[in-house]
Amino acid sequence: MTREKTEIGILKGLCANLGLWKTLQQHNITEQDFTNPVRQLVYRMCSSMKANSRLTAEMVQRLANNDAEANAIVTTYIAIQDADHEANFKLFVTDLATIKRQQQLEALQQEYMEQRNKATDKESADLDYARKLLAVKDTRIQFENTSAEEIIAEHYKQEKRKQAIPTFLKELDQYCKFYRGEPNVIAAGSGVGKTTTMVNCAAKAAEAGYKVLILTQEMDAMNLVFKALAIISGIEEAHWRLENRLDDTPESFASTKEKAIRLLTQFLDGRLVLENQILSAEKLCQRLEYAEEQGFDLVFYDYFQLCKADKPKANGDYERYAEVSDLIRQCVKGKGFAFVWLSQITADLHDPGNSKLKNTSKLKDDAASVLIMFKKKSDPLLPGIHPNLYCYINKNRYGLKDVELPFPFDYKRQRIGNYSFSDINERARSRILAPAALDLFDKRIKIEFPIFDEHMNAIPPIQSVGNNQYPALSIPPAIGESIEVNVP
Structure with missing residues (x-):
């Protein structure tokens, strides 16, 4: 199906039921995604009248620039309306969103190749491309109105959550x-x-x-x-x-x-x-x-x-x-x-x-x-x-x-x-x-047990082994007790 038929199918369904406007918002379909000035005008009409149930001929007459334009819009989008217009609306929206995303990806790739060829800092160019690419992966995100840093931060937050800790069962x-x-x-x-x-x-x-x-x-x-x-x-x-x-x-x-x-x-x-x-x-x-x-x-x-x-x-x-x-x-x-x-x-x-x-x-x-x-x-x-x-x-x-x-x-x-x-x-x-008996090579570790206070949280002390430092094992037997033990 051509892009023209896809855009017309979306607008026919929208004119028949202005409540479908939310679906366009969810898929980030804007006026600029319609390639014809008349279709852009119909989009604006629906936007201004979205509080109503459907777009009528009287509304079009009031919003059009002239009678000829109004008649053309009414003939194409309103005069013949049937249940299929609403039934197929979401399919048309999905098709247009796919087309839009593909165009964004191609444009980003072209822009990236040009910038990387000119850039002295290749790593910075790669990161900038990654951020923009991440933004368009989700069709609900408008990259122009969303900070790339916010998108990246949320992405890595989700990735960290996915790196869950095993139960070891x-x-x-x-x-x-x-x-x-x-x-x-x-x-x-x-x-x-x-x-x-x-x-x-x-x-x-x-x-x-x-x-x-x-x-x-x-x-x-x-x-x-x-x-x-x-x-x-x-x-x-x-x-x-x-x-x-x-x-x-x-x-x-x-x-x-x-x-x-x-x-x-x-x-x-x-x-x-x-x-x-x-x-x-x-x-x-x-x-x-x-x-x-x-x-x-x-x-x-x-x-x-x-x-x-x-x-x-x-x-x-x-x-x-x-x-x-x-x-x-x-x-x-x-x-x-x-x-x-x-x-x-x-x-x-x-x-x-x-x-x-x-x-x-x-x-x-x-x-x-x-x-x-x-x-x-x-x-x-x-x-x-x-x-x-x-x-x-x-x-x-x-x-x-x-x-x-x-x-x-x-x-x-x-x-x-x-x-x-x-x-x-x-x-x-x-x-x-x-x-x-074990040969312990004379290595010794001092394990200190923390003092617990009812109003304070225990802070494990630091123990040294050679040049390394480790938090001490926190097991409370007697308050303030310390034991020196050998380790292999």
Whole structure:
């Protein structure tokens, strides 16, 4: 179809229904896109009369320059009107938008080649062309009225969001991740395993090089350390818990403690920070602002229903929690880290898709992803035993949802899924756990535990190893305690 017929088809449909004007605006079709003065005049007539339902012969007579011009317009665009004019309108608009975009791209390419041949700074010419090219990729953007810097900034912001952080549950990462700049949710009933899921994701992310912050109000931070030690070592969690070491000889206890610190230092040093503080919604926002400055990639909060506003404006649980959810959503919007709430659910054992987040529906609305962890009834042949922990993707703004995935769950070792380390760290783990003495080459690291103040956020101190500096491992046992340990 020729461009002339496309333009006439658009104007016939527009004259028949001036409400279609919005479609032209959405596709950035302007008066200059019509190549004939008469068609441009019809466009202007429709623009001035767009508050009406359709363009009539009387309107044309009033707006035309002379009777001959008015008669020609009425004959072509108004005298014969049928349903096909409106039905085909959007097809014609799409065709014209495609033609316009192609012409813009060709003109930009020609301009770019001419400028680059003349430019002394080739890189600057390339960047300028990239900005203009990015602007015309979206036909709704008018490059003449939009700053190229704004377009580029928004583009890279979206690209960064796409570079989401893996959950490190391998099967789940095919469908869903933790998205930066938005809240994400891990939800489960009490005792199902949401905290264990969090520690699995956090430990593996830290081992992979991401910087992770865990804010916990429900569980003491040392309990999370024991879980992390079980996950990293593959040795049962009970082995690491202090209450299970009380009957050891002093030498055995010291050896276990030393191995624990070396494991955490080797795998998580400066990349996993645990804080056990009571934070209101407002203080949580302050902590998140500081987390952005510290360069964290992933922040967990355990758990949502424990977070309350200092001075709630709403009445009732649903309204108060909605207020908290909206406050945090606004706080993390556009941030460089992914924020993950842990949340309780009102369980539905027959269909996890019908499970509701406890005391709130707003949290799901605000989240980019919602993962519901649950267990199924035991196999009748093995009463009381079921090897799997299931994950149901309840919401996924950037991928598939309504997907149910089973994960092997080793409760004693706190491992979910097929947990493995990089080859280098796997060898290091084997050496640290080996019963034989290690040659430590006299390298020493001083690990300082931060002092926690109820009105202040903890700032991890810096530790030096040779010429390198690392944030110290943040685990709060005793206030102000410091320990010197050997590392391989």
